[in-house]
Amino acid sequence: MADPVTAILETYSALTNNEIRRIIESRKSTGRLQGMMMYHLGWVDEHFGPCDFRGGKQLRSTMCLLACEAVTGDYRKALPAAAAVELVHNFSLIHDDIEDGDEKRRHRYTVWKLWGVPQAINTGDAMDVVSYMAIMDLDLDPAAMVEVLRVFNDTIMQLCEGQYLDMDFQTRGSVTVEEYLKMITGKTAALIEASTAIGAMAAGADRKTVQHFRSFGHKIGVAFQIQDDLLGIWGDPAKTGKSARNDIRNKKKTLPVLYAMQYSPRKDELKSLYAKEELSEADIDRVFDILTQAKSYEFTAQKARQLKDEAMAELDGLCPGSRAIEDLRAIGRFLVERDY
């Protein structure tokens, strides 16, 4: 990770973690329920003893705090919102891990793998409520709080809709580029959009400013996912830590593939390859050739770049002289330009 971005994320994620911990611990503990949440967050090991494992990058909460700081010069008013978006993200990960059957996340066993599917479903449900409790700790007048909560509801609904579509696509032969964009908007962009929007709302920004932060988050969120799709096929295994052409091997219907399925002259060949139970190395090479010929790389990279440029333009002229807004731009650029 580019060093300045690492430093930003480390600083702000420590602040968010303190806030999450405060909120979880403010409720009397019930058996191992809180412990399973803390395990998932990376704070305790599977015996609920302390550990120095590091959790996720906490992009969303950091972007939330930076949006608030850009507007007011102080991140603190957004701390409960930063905790809330991180909790929503992690609630959805606990459930996604069950839904996808993933036994490991960040090199550790997932909650369902350790404590079973029933407890994992319930732990995710509990973390979802904790996220609502967190957001309601914002120091806002009730009318502003209600407005934030409407954004929050809508965001979690979009997450569910995106997750529905993602699962549905796996069982479908064809998916259009437009359908795919709707899916990643729900699954990835909605929560990043909410993070920057609610960060600005917590700062008391006016409606127009909030809208710029929201659009920035939305566009960066979509571009972030598209870059992920790109790395899943063209990424350097030495950098991504995944095997080469990983997403082709797993027959994932990501943007470069869907583009070729819709526009390549060899689309029927591609579809019949994706209809196979498993792809051989020769099949993977053929898919790769079809994508190359269809200029899927160029289309995908151009799409990510265009969205990133549009996202950056949303911040033009906002909060002049603010270091936080430059940090937000740096994170936005990193998310789209990273090669791992």
Place this chain on the structure above:
Amino acid sequence: MADPVTAILETYSALTNNEIRRIIESRKSTGRLQGMMMYHLGWVDEHFGPCDFRGGKQLRSTMCLLACEAVTGDYRKALPAAAAVELVHNFSLIHDDIEDGDEKRRHRYTVWKLWGVPQAINTGDAMDVVSYMAIMDLDLDPAAMVEVLRVFNDTIMQLCEGQYLDMDFQTRGSVTVEEYLKMITGKTAALIEASTAIGAMAAGADRKTVQHFRSFGHKIGVAFQIQDDLLGIWGDPAKTGKSARNDIRNKKKTLPVLYAMQYSPRKDELKSLYAKEELSEADIDRVFDILTQAKSYEFTAQKARQLKDEAMAELDGLCPGSRAIEDLRAIGRFLVERDY
């Protein structure tokens, strides 16, 4: 069901269903996501075509509407809250069915059985958000709305805590009566308590009145579950539709059993019977004898009756002359006195 109670529930559940339908349909549909919710609610069949299947009794939403009507003479202000509590109840049922591995509910296949665990988890999550969207449709000033939402959050957290304990108890050798009461408070009473409390809050009742409705709901909720435990062992199969001594057969650690495990002179014998993989008919008879000797029936029945009396006393002097409060009492009595 006693006829007047049936009539009350039928009238109010139709009103709640219209409200739930309005809320679900107010959002653009995403594939079959809304359809799976409507299936669970009993409005469509598994091909998403209309059906005349009847859903649950909708006790919670009816009690919510009656509390509001008792205070103001009109149930309508509480309609979004009635929809919300019913949606929370059903979200938790969708997840409970997965957690318990139940393939059928109300004589139909459960959501996970028809569409798989991943989609069922996500459908429950989505229904949880819809419940928040519903409650935020209440016509309240923002400060009152925030207060309702805090009750709502706390309620769903209690549901998760109760569900955690319920699952935890299944794997534990011993559970105290006190722990058990905490579990059913979360799993059953919390949402009934929220229903009557929020019904009164939606009506703009003062704090003291709200507290009486809340305590009524809480006590009736606990008594309702205890009566369920009683019927699970001493219920008449011809009336309950379940096999005789059903809960003993399933080794459920319900109140009559826990009481005997804690206070019977034969408690060790009882515990070793419950440690067996499966109970023979002779084992079931032995458990039944131990419970009879320990006066578990008398203890349980007395506990339910006492809570019911305390609940009824909460309503004394409230909303004099209101038919709705008499209906609420009738439902309360039915929940505790029913023999099926």
